[in-house]
Amino acid sequence: MSKFSQENVLSVHHWTDNLFSFTTTRNPSFCFRSGEFTMIGRKVDEKPLLRAYSLASAHYENRLEFFSIKRPDGPLTSRLQHLKEGDEIIVSRKATGTLVIDNLEDGRNLYLIGTGTGLAPFLSVIKDPETYLRFENVVLLHGCRRVAELAYGEMITDKLPRDELVGDFARYQLIYYPTVTRDRFYNRGRATDLIVSGKLFADIELPELEPQHDRVMICGSPGLVRDARELLVAKGFVEGNQGKPAQFVFEKELAERNRFVFGEGGAHEP
Template identity: 55%
Template sequence: MTSPAPVARPSPFHEQTVLWVRHWTDSLFSFAITRPDDFRFRSGEFVMIGLPGEGGAKPILRAYSIASPNWADELEFYSIKVPDGPLTSRLQEIQAGDTVLMGKKPTGTLVLDALTGGERLWLIGTGTGLAPWLSVARDPDTYQRFRHIVVCHTVRNVEDLAYRDFWTREIHEDPLIGDEARAQLIYYPTVTREPFETAGRITDRIKSGDLFTDLGLTAGFSPERDRVMLCGSMAMIKEAGELLETYGLKEGSNAEPGDYVLERAFVG
C-alpha cells in the first residue's frame, strides 16, 4: 500500500515581479512590484517585503509602508539602503524582472479609519516615513474627509527630498485627484543639515510657530480642527506625539479613532 503524497503547504508569501526601480541617491531608492489580483489594502497600511534566503536560508522580510494608493495596479515602496543590512544590502540590487516576496496580510494604523473627523489633515514624516503619505494623499477619500492636507517631510540633505517633483507638480496632474490636490494639498519640506528656505526639524518649527506662520495659519494644533499622522524616526514620533498631547490631541487607533495616529510597528 502506497503512502499518500504529502500535501504542500501554501506559501505565506506572494512571489511578485519587480516592475521598475529608481535610485534617488546613494542611500534612497524606490521600486514597484506587481499586485496580486486578490490583494486589498487601505491607503497608509504596510506589508512585509523581502527576498528568498540564500543557500537554503529562511527569507528575510521587513515591514514596508505601501507607497501606492489602494486603487493602483502596482505596489510601490520607498526604501533606504543599508550597506550591511540583512535585507536592504540585497534589496537595493534588484532590477526589473526580479522576484520579491510579499506578505499576504497588510495592516497598520496610518489609515483614515483611525482618525475622527476634522478640517485639516497633517501628514508628518521624516526620511522614508514619507511613504505612507504617497498613498494617503492619492486616495480620493482623503480629499472628501478633509478640506486641507499638509504633507510635511523632513530630511537631512536637500537631495534626500525624494518625490519633491511629485508633490510640487506631478500630483496636480493626477487624473483621479489632481484637481483636489491643487486646491487642497500643501507640501512643506524641511532640511536639517543644509541651508534651505525652511530649515530645521519639523518639531522645532512646530515649537517655534514657524510652521504655522509659513503657512499663514493660526499657531498651534486644535483638537476640533486638526488631525495628524506621524511616520519616520523614533525620536521625531516621540517628540511630535508629546507636542500634540500638549495641544489636547489624543492618540487614536483602528479600534478607537482619535485625533492623531502613529505607526508603532516601526517604533519598537
C-alpha cells in the same frame, strides 16, 4: 493559499547613495488601505528574509511601490538595493498599520508629518480621494537632513496635481512643506521645532494646531515620534487606534516588527 505571493520588480529608482524606491507587480487579490504596510523580502538560502515596508502606492494602483534606505550591512536592504527589473520579490498577502484615516476623527486640517522614508505611507494617503473628502486641507511636512533626500518632490508638486483622479483635490487642498536641517534651503529646521515656533503655520497661513479641528499622522524617527507625541498631548490631543478614532496616530507596529533603528534621515535596519 500561501500567505505570500511572488512578484516581479517593474522599476528601480536610486534617489541618492542612501535612498531608493522600486515598484513591483501586484497580485489581484492583495488589498490594503492607504497608509498601511506589508511584509516583503527575498529568499536567502531557500528561506524567506522579510521586513515590514510601508506601501507608497495608492490602494487602487495595479502595481506596488516601496521607498527604502540602503544599508550595506542590513540583512535585507543590502540585498534590495541591488534589485533590477525582472527580479522576484516576496510580498505578503496581508497589510496592516495604524496610519489610516479610519483611525482619526473627522476634522478640518490633516497634518502628515514624516522624516526620511517615513514619507512612504503618506504618499499613499495623498493619492487617495477619500483623504480630501474627509479633510479641507492636507499638509504634508517631509523632513530630511539634505535637500537631495527630499524624494518624490516632483511627483507631489507637478504630477499629482495633474492626476486624473486626485489632481483637482491636490491642487486646491494639498500643502507640501519640505524642510531640511543641514543644507541651505527655503525651509529649514526640525518638524517639531517648526511647529513649536509657529513658523510652519505662518508659512502655510493656517492657525496653529488645536485638537478641535486638526488631525495628525506621524511616521519617522523615534525622536520625531517621541517629541511630536509629547507636543500633541500637551496641546490636548488624544491618540487614536484601531476601533477608537481620535485626533492623532503614529506608526508603531512597523517599527516594532522590524526592530528598526531610526536616524534623522530615515529608517535603518539593525
